[in-house]
Amino acid sequence: MERVETGIGGLDEMLNGGIPKGHIVSVLGAFGTGKTCLATQFINHGLKRGEKALFITLEEEEESIIENALSFGFELRAYTENGSLAIYKLQPSDARNSIEKIKNELPKAIENSGVQRLVIDSISLLTMMFDNEGEKRETLFSLCQKIKNAGATAIFTAEAKPDNPNVSRDGIVEYVSDGVIVLYYLEDPQQGGEIKTFLKVLKMRRTAHSRKIKPYELGKNGITVLSKAEVI
């Protein structure tokens, strides 16, 4: 089976080499857990290997994505300039217009892009724009189909439910995902409430993977999963 390396130290080991090619993987977490960072790192890794990528964002402007990536040491600008990276902005505040784009423009952009890697950051904001539950599901399923047809491997970031980090806020994204990675944090009362971050691979179709909880660091080089560390 072909695998797509995420480029995230430790995570590829947990996945026995990477995400199976063509998978849609959702990354669940509260804000600040590093979902955007993880997605950017995944995109950057592909670009460095000469792949093409599409970053669909509902949270930040193109310039802000490039600047944030740079703060983690990922230099995306050259790739947007040479056309191997496209950043596609959707405006959550303009739901009518955005829904129109999600149903019409976006599928075409995905089909014609020839990208190997695709990110939607975040799928929570995307699904939040729909009032109608049926329309929401239908659009999401059809978008996923387009991504599969395009042969891309995708990461969807999603807000976790406040009371359960293993479940997304919208409760839908898990059903369209081949894999689910959960990021969460705990406060350590013994160290002045210091925040400790953990990652687990909850689901990954068609591959064996680590089922252990592993700590990760979110630092100036992005995310590193301490896959050798044992958490009791």
Ligand SMILES: Nc1ncnc2c1ncn2[C@@H]1O[C@H](COP(=O)(O)OP(=O)(O)O)[C@@H](O)[C@H]1O
């Ligand atoms: N240059 C940096 N060096 C170290 N940590 C950083 C840097 N930039 C951001 N961070 C950390 O990353 C967090 C934001 O990560 P982000 O991927 O935006 O989270 P999310 O998308 O889950 O909300 C910040 O709260 C901060 O802790």
Ligand SMILES: [Mg+2]
């Ligand atoms: Mg984010």
